[in-house]
Amino acid sequence: MPPRSYVSSVRNAAAAETRDRVIEAASRTLREGESIARFSLDTVAKAAGVTRLTVYNQFGSRRGLLEAVFDEIAQAGGLHQIADIMTMSDPRAALDRMVEVFCGFWSRDSAVGRLHDAMATDPDFAEAVRERNERRRKILIVLIDRIASKAASQARKDAVDLIFALTSYPTFASLSVGRSRDEVCRLVQEACHAALAPLSNPSS
Secondary structure, three states: OHHHHHHHHHHHHHHHHHHHHHHHHHHHHHHOHHHHHHOOHHHHHHHHOOOHHHHHHHHOOHHHHHHHHHHHHHHHOOHHHHHHHOOOOOHHHHHHHHHHHHHHHHHHOHHHHHHHHHOOOOHHHHHHHHHHHHHHHHHHHHHHHHHOOOOOHHHHHHHHHHHHHHOOHHHHHHHOOOOOHHHHHHHHHHHHHHHHHHHHOOOO
16 A cells, blocks of 8 residues: 555656646746747647647646646736735725735736737637636725725726726736836826725715
8 A cells, every 4th residue: 555655646746747847838938929829739748848648638728728827927926915915904905905916917927918919819818818807807896895885886897997907917018118117006006096086975
């Protein structure tokens, strides 16, 4: 029994190492602008020094590989902090902190911008990025409901949609021209505060 358990542990460790190597190769491919259009299981397998079947067995599909890469980019970019943000007692402070986290995320990795650019030409990228972005919308819905639970539902929806746009990558990229990350962050926070104002003054 012990020898069999040892062999199983070695195999699991080897599989985990291979998975990490494939994700690293896939992330590297996404950071090379000219390679995004060629992103495939075959391309990533070659870059990782493994067979296409190995990549397929680990991730199941190109989309599965994309999801794994997105998870890695999100983790490295600090999005794991969102869980702590959602436990903050002050939802307005939580919103400010969320803006800080996303500004840091948008600015950290060149792959993020390339992924958004690729949405225009690649359906897999487009669907995967849209699904990730919708998670941000769900977070905003929770925070806005906590901030103004008694406001009209349409007013809350309007605030969510506006802040969703303000905290997006395209907005960050546009505002980053001639501004530092911190300057963009402050500007977006101020705009978010303005978007919340009608919730406190429903008659205005």
